[in-house]
Amino acid sequence: MNNANKQVAIVTGSSRGIGAAVALRLARDGFAVIVNYAGSAAAAEALVQQLVKQGGQALAVQADVSDAVAVRAMFDAAEQAFGGVDVLVNNAGIMLNASIAETDDAAFDRQIAINLKGSFNTLREAARRLRHGGRIINFSSSVVGLLQPTYGVYAATKAGVEAMTSVLAKELRGKNITVNAVAPGPTATDLFLNGKPQEVVDRLAKLAPLERLGQPQDIAATVSFLAGADGGWINGQVLRANGGII
Numbered sequence: 001m002n003n004a005n006k007q008v009a010i011v012t013g014s015s016r017g018i019g020a021a022v023a024l025r026l027a028r029d030g031f032a033v034i035v036n037y038a039g040s041a042a043a044a045e046a047l048v049q050q051l052v053k054q055g056g057q058a059l060a061v062q063a064d065v066s067d068a069v070a071v072r073a074m075f076d077a078a079e080q081a082f083g084g085v086d087v088l089v090n091n092a093g094i095m096l097n098a099s100i101a102e103t104d105d106a107a108f109d110r111q112i113a114i115n116l117k118g119s120f121n122t123l124r125e126a127a128r129r130l131r132h133g134g135r136i137i138n139f140s141s142s143v144v145g146l147l148q149p150t151y152g153v154y155a156a157t158k159a160g161v162e163a164m165t166s167v168l169a170k171e172l173r174g175k176n177i178t179v180n181a182v183a184p185g186p187t188a189t190d191l192f193l194n195g196k197p198q199e200v201v202d203r204l205a206k207l208a209p210l211e212r213l214g215q216p217q218d219i220a221a222t223v224s225f226l227a228g229a230d231g232g233w234i235n236g237q238v239l240r241a242n243g244g245i246i
């Protein structure tokens with residue numbers, strides 16, 4: 001197939017959850033998609049097969065985003081397969097909730113390594129390699145505004161992502177590349193649901209005036225807007241996609 005005019009998107013952490021919905025949506029929007037994953041190879045390959053069956057182009061690439069060498073290799077793989085990269089969606093992330101008093105060093109280090117350094121690793125590569133006119137969409141969280149107990153370290157990593165979003169938007173002057181962040185509220189994925197009793201899920205779902213959890217497709221639609229033509233004038237912003245929770 002001729003790739004000459006095809007736009008290419010890397011979606012980190014797209015084997016499951018919000019990332020998988022973003023990959024599906026961007027493929028539907030016409031992007032060739034790199035489905036990045038850390039451990040879920042079977043899920044990533046299954047998603048690629050689904051995208052190809054629907055007439056899209058996709059490639060699964062294993063890379064732990066906290067590893068700068070692996071991230072560089074992922075960009076190499078994207079360029080080799082599809083000729084370049086136009087969109088980076090920095091979706092990969094983990095959340096390990098605990099009060100600050102009870103957070104151990106390993107939990108702190110892992111969240112910093114994946115959420116903050118992982119975003120830095122991909123941002124650095126994108127800043128060097130994204131084609132003119134590209135788009136970068138980072139993932140923050142509405143907890144940066146809500147600041148509830150037990151979210152301290154996780155919220156700190158996402159606040160750092162928001163800071164890099166604003167700085168990189170300015171640094172890319174002249175390249176016609178926008179840099180924004182999406183900040184979801186509670187969204188129905190493993191990251192949010194795992195380990196929470198149903199009554200806690202129900203209570204958190206009711207917090208937003210729209211009185212439901214976000215679905216991965218809600219967030220994918222927001223990313224699609226920022227990656228597409230209609231989002232072209234949005235730059236350096238954090239877009240909270242949360243049904244009005246804050």
Ligand SMILES: NC(=O)c1ccc[n+]([C@@H]2O[C@H](COP(=O)([O-])OP(=O)(O)OC[C@H]3O[C@@H](n4cnc5c(N)ncnc54)[C@H](OP(=O)(O)O)[C@@H]3O)[C@@H](O)[C@H]2O)c1
Nearest residue numbers: 013015016017018037038039040065092093187189191192
């Ligand atoms: N769900 C929510 O309520 C919510 C709210 C606000 C913000 N967010 C943010 O939205 C993003 C997606 O969250 P989610 O809810 O979809 O999470 P999820 O269901 O737990 O999925 C996480 C994805 O990230 C990948 N991943 C984890 N560590 C990775 C690493 N080191 N390198 C590469 N990929 C890695 C996982 O791949 P493997 O399975 O291969 O490890 C998986 O595909 C995260 O940045 C999260 O902080 C989520």
